[in-house]
Amino acid sequence: MLSRVANSIYWMCRYIERAENVARFIRVNLNLLLDMPSEQGKHWEPLVLITGDQDRFEDLYPSYTQESVIRFLTFDREYPNSILSCLEAARENGRSIREIISSEMWEHLNTFYLELTDPKNQTLALEDPQGFFKFIQMRSHLFTGLMDSTMSHGEAWNFARIGLMMERADKTSRILDVKYFMLLPDADQVNTPIDNIQWMAVLKSASAFEMYRKEHHLITPRMVAAFLIFDEQFPRSIRHCITKAQICLHRISGSPNGSNTNAAEKLLGRLKADLEYTDIDEVINQGMHEYLDNLQTRINLAGEAIGTTFFNNKALVEMTTSEQ
């Protein structure tokens, strides 16, 4: 398939996933506030920290209030990772590949974006944020559902899945990175059950609370981290996302798992192997932040390698033709 088309479908899905993540973070935070109203002032800053875009926020808004953070993360067209900007980018990508995706997907994405630009919904976001962000999440899930059930699972679909999984892995690592340090009072307590609503909120930020409970019952910082990084079956754990992305990558190139034919497969394969053969104690000994920081860099490098391998062939061509 065309490189541009692969690139568009990959980014279309990344943007949808990104929008859903932002909506989920905001919702979890709103819930948390109801339980600890005294902390109102401190709760909105970490949300911007997770995005890594605090400089941009501080340029635009004087302080981290609920309203300013919601405006920034949801409707700010100046901010490229706001929900509205993500949806706009997803729709523009979708529009350029209308003949590739199913018309159900296109019509849904189109309506989703148009609903979001409706001023009525902008008021709703501040008046009934719970309802509003739930609606954003469900719209995003519906899109992925439509993609899985109305589009052939061929090359284009596999690129879409890779986009989705890479974005998800990146977001889970960011949630953990920011929250782990803020919430762990003392490194010695990493194995102590700290069954408070704050740690529950971390799990909920990754839609992981219920599944974690079934698996591990008591909440300890160590097990929360282990679950979000290494769990094999939980769909938002970093390991799970990377494994799924790698499967899709091999489906595209046709090379068997365990071998590699390009830089993207090599980087992603190594990353997957490391996630399979590392345990949480090594991570804690090495330092959680260092580990996650390194993991994020490697996820980004793998993402870049996907870009150069599949999307940016043009640069390579120009090099080869100038040599002839």
Place this chain on the structure above:
Amino acid sequence: METFSSYDPGNFYDELIEPGGTPRPGAQLLVDKIESLPPGDLAMRQKAAEALLLKMGITFNVYGLEEGTEKILPFDIIPRIVPRNEWQQIESGLKQRIFALNEFLQDIYNDKKIIKDKVIAEELILSSRTYRKECEGFTPPRGIWCHVTGTDLVRDGDGRFYVLEDNLRCPSGVSYVLENRQVLKRTFPQVFEASQVRPVDNYPSKLLEMLEFLAPDHCPHPTIGVLTPGTYNSAYFEHSFLSQQMGVELVEGRDLVVSDGNVHMLTTKGLKRVDVLYRRIDDDFIDPEAFRPDSMLGVKGLIAAYKAGRIAMANAPGTGIADDKVIYSYVPKIIKYYTGEDPILANVPTYICSNDDEKAYVLENLDKLVVKAANESGGYGMLIGPHASASERALFADKIRSEPRNYMAQPTLSLSRVPTIVGDRIEGRHVDLRPYVLYGKDIYVQPGGLTRVALTKGSLVVNSSQGGGSKDTWVL
């Protein structure tokens, strides 16, 4: 809703109703059906049709509008009906005309016999902005230049069809013909079936057949692409639609690269050679190396690859010379010259401003004439004398004096009308007709075409960019 009982065809040729108020023979079933609907039902069907188009995302972009650039082309559910005998004349007339224009293109870029025989002055050809020196001495694959044509026809008060203009570069609108038909089949299913309307749906197959015919002989399964300027183009929906219907790639200039003299697509698995392009980018922008160097839309080296026979392209570059609005006035002579026959479809009488006598006539009669720039399209660069203000006419008079080659004028025609839903009434609105013609192994005329309707009362401008809409066209 008031229906045909109070409908007044006025002093115009009405496509569905005879002067006395009785339906024309082919329109009887449709009129009876509309008359039999319970009150409010017609308006409801109109709304349902519009909702369907909106949902399908059948939109076009208007240049110059920033926000909300997508619009639905207004659509009216009362179809225009063309009886069989009239269609036969249109069809044979178009085949004759397109054949002759193709011969003309081959001749003026090669032997120039028509110039040597003094039918057309060389000066007139060379001074056209759409004449391409780069095409001199070139013969395109299978000798075909104008593969896809949309010819604009109008019916005057005398009931005759006239050719208003030829569009031989990148005529658009055929996707509306196909989509309008989908919608109308649901709107009037029984009338549709009983009237035995000729189908339009095989246009994409015919288009694909034609494109495959252009591929080099050694290429039994050619790779075909539709080349689009991208999502911001007003006809992007159509490009995407046609590529989807034909099952071929939709490519932008940045997806293509010329390497080793061949044209390739950049795919996730490396380069893939392209054999045929249905290009929807104008000559000017198609190759920065050959034409406008500032074009960001084109493909560097495409024209060189094309001239070397490495890729086939529809339409060929250089066809614009044959739809120059001044050359237009010579088309009857062109037809006679290459076929020996008289034209089956007449031209609208045309005054050429580079001809001094005719220019004087035009300047004296601006209030009666329609003036057009030679190379504009989409209803831009045009003056409708009877409807223009004195200052607008003065402005055009200046333009004509300073650049006479670039202008021509025609008498204001009394365009025919079709009953159209206006609020809760049916009123007559002016229409034209653009049939689509494909030139491949043989010449195919799609039975029907796009009926464009000027929705504003009394208006003669049917272009979608100027408030026009469309109707389904039923050929019986």
